[in-house]
Amino acid sequence: MLPFMRSDLAQLTAYSNHMEDDHQHEIAWVDRLDVNENPYDLPENLKTQLVTTYQTEIANNRYPDGDYHDIKQMIANYVTESANLSNPIYPQQISVGNGSDELIRSILIATCLSGEGSILVAEPTFSMYAILAKTLAVPVRSIERSPTNFAVDVAAAQAAIRSHPDVRVVFMVHPNSPTGNTLTESELDWLRSLPESILVVIDEAYFEFSQSTVVADLAQHPNWMILRTFSKAFRLAAHRVGYAIAHPDLSQALEKVRLPFNLPSFSQAATRIALTDRQHLLQVVPEILHQRQQLAQALARHPALQVWPSQSNFLYLRLKPTVTHDMATDLQTIAIQLKHQGTQIRHTGGGLRITVGTPDENIRTQSRLMALADRWVNVQV
Numbered sequence: 001m002l003p004f005m006r007s008d009l010a011q012l013t014a015y016s017n018h019m020e021d022d023h024q025h026e027i028a029w030v031d032r033l034d035v036n037e038n039p040y041d042l043p044e045n046l047k048t049q050l051v052t053t054y055q056t057e058i059a060n061n062r063y064p065d066g067d068y069h070d071i072k073q074m075i076a077n078y079v080t081e082s083a084n085l086s087n088p089i090y091p092q093q094i095s096v097g098n099g100s101d102e103l104i105r106s107i108l109i110a111t112c113l114s115g116e117g118s119i120l121v122a123e124p125t126f127s128m129y130a131i132l133a134k135t136l137a138v139p140v141r142s143i144e145r146s147p148t149n150f151a152v153d154v155a156a157a158q159a160a161i162r163s164h165p166d167v168r169v170v171f172m173v174h175p176n177s178p179t180g181n182t183l184t185e186s187e188l189d190w191l192r193s194l195p196e197s198i199l200v201v202i203d204e205a206y207f208e209f210s211q212s213t214v215v216a217d218l219a220q221h222p223n224w225m226i227l228r229t230f231s232k233a234f235r236l237a238a239h240r241v242g243y244a245i246a247h248p249d250l251s252q253a254l255e256k257v258r259l260p261f262n263l264p265s266f267s268q269a270a271t272r273i274a275l276t277d278r279q280h281l282l283q284v285v286p287e288i289l290h291q292r293q294q295l296a297q298a299l300a301r302h303p304a305l306q307v308w309p310s311q312s313n314f315l316y317l318r319l320k321p322t323v324t325h326d327m328a329t330d331l332q333t334i335a336i337q338l339k340h341q342g343t344q345i346r347h348t349g350g351g352l353r354i355t356v357g358t359p360d361e362n363i364r365t366q367s368r369l370m371a372l373a374d375r376w377v378n379v380q381v
C-alpha cells in the first residue's frame, strides 16, 4: 500500500494523547493527569476579555500578524523580569512556535536535515525530540541517566559525542520530564564546555514551577537556545504557543524554516492577555507546588512505592525493585487500572508520571494509587 511513501515511515505511528483502550464516552469524567497541564482553566474575566478581543479585533478573513513583534516584545520583557536579568533580552532573541513542539521541529530542520547531523538525548526524557527526529529521518544518539537520581553521566555523554562526531544538537530538559530533576552544576559545566559547533537546547517548559533558569548564561553561549511554553503553568495548552530564546543570529535561522503565519490570531490574543495578567494567572503555582509536596509525602509512605523529588508540577515514581520482578508490566497494569477508576496518568521512561491536579483530583490519585500498590506490599523478589 502507498508505494510512494518513504520506506522508514512504516515504523512510525501517529501521535495520540489517548491510551489504546480509550472510548470517547470515558473522556469527560477522567482526571486528566497525564500531560502536565495546569488543572485550572483561564479565569472567567480573562475568557471574557478573549471573547471581546475575538469579537472586536480579530478579522477572520485576514491572515494573522506574521512577524509577531508585539508578542516577542512582551515575551522578552517577561523573560527579563522573571529571571531578574540586569541585561535585557531583546525581541530579536525570541522565536515563537505553534507549541514548542514546532520549534523543536524547526531546530531539527535547521540543523540536521540532508543527512548532515544527529541529536543527543539522555533517557528517560521528553519523548518528542526522538519522535520528531524520526519523522525527519534524523538519527538519535541516546545515553542513559543515573538510575538513582537521573543525572546525566557526563563521561558517558562525552564519549557518545566522541564516537558520534555528527552530533549537532544536544537536548536537555530543565527540570527533566518525566523525572523532575533540574540540571546539576556538573551537568551545566559539561554543557558549558561543549564546542560552539554543537547547539545546546535547554527546554524549560516547567520554568514557572521550578523557578530555575539558565537564561543568564545565554549571553556567554551563542550556541545555546532555551525553549519555553505557554501550555503548562500559563494555562494555554489549547492555544499551542511556545517560544525560544537565543542569540539573534540563531533566532533568525529558525525563522527561515518556520511556516508562515504559524501562530493563529486567536492564539496571539490569548498569549497577550495571559502575559498582561501573568501575576494573577501564576498565583496558582505555589498552591500546585504545595499540593505536589503533600501528594509526594503521602505516596512515599507507601512501602511498595519509590517517589523521586520533583521540581515541577508532576511526580515520577516506580515500584521498589524489591517488590517487582517485571517493573514494566506491573507499572502498565497500575496505569490501566487507575485509568479504569478515572485517573489517567502516563507510564513512560520506566516509571509513572503523574500530573499534580486540583486538590480533589490529588486526593483521588492518592487513594486509588495507594490501594492498587497494596498488592505489592508483601511481595518478595
Ligand SMILES: *Cc1c(COP(=O)(O)O)cnc(C)c1O
Pocket (backbone or CB within 6 Å): 036, 098, 099, 100, 101, 102, 126, 173, 177, 203, 205, 228, 229, 230, 231, 232, 237, 240, 241, 242
Ligand atoms: C509539555 C512540554 C513541551 C511542550 O509543549 P508545547 O505544548 O508544544 O508548547 C515541551 N517540552 C517539554 C519538556 C514538555 O514537557
